[in-house]
Amino acid sequence: MLDVSNLNTFYGQFQALHDLSLTVEDGQMVALFGPNGHGKSTLLKTICGLIEASSGSIKWNNTELAGLSSEKIVQMGVIYIAEDRHLFPEMTVMQNLKMGAFNLSARSSEAETLAYVLDIFPKLKILRNKPASTLSGGEARMLAIGRGIMSKPKFLAIDEPSIGLSPKLREEVFLKINEIRQSGVSILLVEQSSEEVAEMADYLYLMEDGHIVFKGHTNDALKDENIKKIFLGTG
């Protein structure tokens, strides 16, 4: 279980996260919604050690992650899938996937994981020798998720997986993520707003200006007209 409590993160003088607390139970899928530039990505990056927290704690199965280097965090199975993907453009699809299994705990089972990834994303098999820079938006998104799975995640922090995708592709990506969750991986998924995700998730957080402004079970949130109006852009 991931337990974030009283987390504060700064960019220079600018405070991006204010005293933030959030919990993801084992096997759960938690969705975090909020407008652009309000600290959602910052939270994921702080959890995964890409940004340093100023204060507060991030406990993963009772181990403190705050202050650990990103490679140690990856080794524990806490994996980040970036909104802007961060693939290695000059490497082939296969090399990108291989890089996913860079950390020691993923290396031993690399072959099996690869088979699993190619099973859920058969398209990547066809593209295996193409450089990542030549992939289309949807293909690159699949590769980013595939590379994340190659790292043997126990916990996935997924940042706006639907960005820049057509509605059809978006649906496909969400289905795949659901499939991954069913294999027992806990997921914290960030989106600007999405009813599809809200319906998939066990628990919902809403974020504004670096603060958590709502948390609750999906059903409660979907009943609340006010929340629907502000955060789901509907109602």
Add this chain to the structure above:
Amino acid sequence: MKINREILTTAGILIIIAVTPLIFHENSYTMHLLIMSMIWAVAATAWDLLLGYGGIFNLAQVGFFAIGAYATGMASIHLGISPWMGLLLGAVASGLAGVLIGLPCLRLKGIYVALMTLAFFEVIGPLIVVGINLGTGGKAGLFPIPPFRLGSYVFNTDELLPWYYLCLILLAICLFITYKLIHSMLGLSFTALRDSEPFAQSLGINRFKSALVVTAIAAAMTGLIGAFYAHYVVVISPRMLGLDMFLFLLIMIIFGGAARFPGPVIGAFVITFLDDMLRPLDSYRLLAFGALMVIMIMLLPNGLMGLVAKINIPLFGKRDTEAEMLNPDIPKTY
């Protein structure tokens, strides 16, 4: 002009230099070292204008020094022009060279500028050697470069005072120009580019234009003092393009404080005299300077002037804020 720490320090330095001969004018060796310090002070200040303030990694400054020296050397030996004109010619020739190297380089990213100008610097030496038919003197160099004349008085090596005060005047002029430039709109444009290049561009600042102007000015100042140097030392050769001068100027800038006017002037005096004192160490001397350079960068990144700025001296009034230190003159209407 608002009186501030920079002006006070600079004026203090110039006054000290002006009165020093009262004590040392008998000691021609010390006088020589002081003149050399002033020469390096100009070259280091001009370079710092580019490196520290402009963020332009121009590594060809020593080349401009040589171009200034060779311009006046060749013109006064082969064409017989007056050394006074030669000073001007040195400045103009180097300024032009600055523009010529700046035009292709300055559109490139910072790191390319460093590489290109370093390559250019390394090419000047071979060019002087192969250009022997053009009157460069080749490997052996140019000799003797005629001295300045004032009416019937000829500057000579027995009496260093005239050289000394001429050099001081040049130093004062260059420091004045540099100060004005740092606090001009051009200086402000560099601060803006360093703080946020996209915002600066979106407000109409053209990096290339700003960089080209400041490169030309810095090259011209370096050429001017290079020309003075040529007449002062009488003989010049491609050896002046050696690594030691290149590195010494950088150490002066770092020691005094990059972008901490007039830090490089202080650096020039300290390093010149330190170098002389360490002469008995022979080749370990340069080894020590290399170590000193690294240690300074690691431990004292803002140099001596950075230290000075941290000290509260009642005479100087309250500590300047960072914004004021960068551009104290600009907010006229506070």
Add this chain to the structure above:
Amino acid sequence: MILELKNVTKTFGKFAAVSDLNFSVNEGEIFGIAGPNGAGKTTLFNIISGFYRATGNIVFDNRKISHLGPDKINILGIARTFQIPLLFDSMTIYQNILVGSHFGGQGKSEVENRINEALSFFGLQELRAAAVANLKLLDKKLTMAAAAFATRPKLLLLDEPVAGLNPVEAELFVGLVKKLNREHGVTIIMIEHLMNILTEMSDRMMILNNGQKLIVGSPETVINDPETIECYLGNSHA
């Protein structure tokens, strides 16, 4: 017509951030742009203001500007702000605006006037000597807008100007933008995430999705358009 884009396309590798975009903005109007994250809104601003070079044609004030750099475009009369405040952090508010006034404007004579005008328009006189690094978000955004205003733009591009502001601050800012438009005749293109603000302010709006134009028209037509609802507002609305 003050700005016209014809067949503008910008690709990064194989990914088309903006594809084959055509639209025009009338002089004196407030033109709103909305669309989901990653739709290419900010990319579009970067193209218009000269930070990205795109294919196609952009004409501003009867001049082709698609080949010009950001500084030239600013001097011709287009100013912009950035989504995350970019300021000259080592300077004061006054100096930030001075940069815009000196370098951006046509004619260097009125520099001082323009600074004072910008300071008073955005209510920053009292803070003029403050270093910008420690300002709160609203003041940072105001300073950025004031510096842009000091370049005397004919067209001002605002990238999510009220993002991160509380409702009171947002209202203040929105009021200033309207005043800028009405009293100084500045044409405004504004990217905004909050639909209610955008529909209230805009004379016309455009919805972008996947780098393409979905619809352009009056706020009423746009928010009632079924395609907009499908793509942007979420399908449950239908």
Add this chain to the structure above:
Amino acid sequence: MSLNDLIEILISGITIGLVYFLIAVGFSLIYGVSRVLHLSYGSFFTWGAYLAWIFAVKLNFNYFWVFVLVCPILYIMGMALERFVVRPLRKRDNFDFNVLLAGLGVALFLDYAAQAFFGARTKSLPSLLDGTIQIHDFVFSYQQLTMLAAAVVIAFALWFFLEKTRQGLALGAVAQDPVGARIVGVSLNKVYLLTFGISTILAGSAGILLAPRFFISPLGGWKFLIKALIIVVAGGLGSIRGTLYSAFLLGILEALVGWLFGLLWVMPFWFLALLLILLIKPHGLLGSTADH
């Protein structure tokens, strides 16, 4: 110019080009992976040669053992530089500027340390192998051939490391997307250490290979640093393939200019060629325009 002359120029150009590639690729690798403009790189070229001189001339080891002994020393020197000079600077403002100047300071230190230990007089290394061989009308020295062979072996080993091993791929990953590399659990600091170590070996072994031809002197590395700079910029900063092409191009140009006008003209011509390339392609032959 007869056909035979032309072939001779080509062969000599390609040989020089290959060795220049070894020098330049280490420099390019460091810039590509860690964004450091490594101005003390040339001094490691010199130190490689001096260390080889100690083992080969003073202690009378054969070349195989010289390489086996010198490479680890170079590797440690490179890592020490990264760990104790570059890494502390990385945390501060103006990294580019400070690391450039610190590099010059380190170069000054290393060069004059070499002068203090070994004296200002040049030293020479014995040939890698003595004797000559004749093929058709052309005479090759074994020295030239072994140099060529050693350079090919080193270049191939480098290729294998970068393309086929996990650690090598990690280097590429950091060069292409440092954040992406951290996401998959690569430690940037470890990769920087590795890169500096390997690059220093490349510089030093090029120094060993060239020493029998050029003599060793305390400031001798600068000439090769400048050459590496020009090659790397012309090829496109950080692009290894670009570095390969421009190393051969400039190697052949050097052989040609040397034959036509004399070796003094080589640097001016190189500089002209660089200007020309950058005028046509501002980021070098294969430099990416997305270079930051």
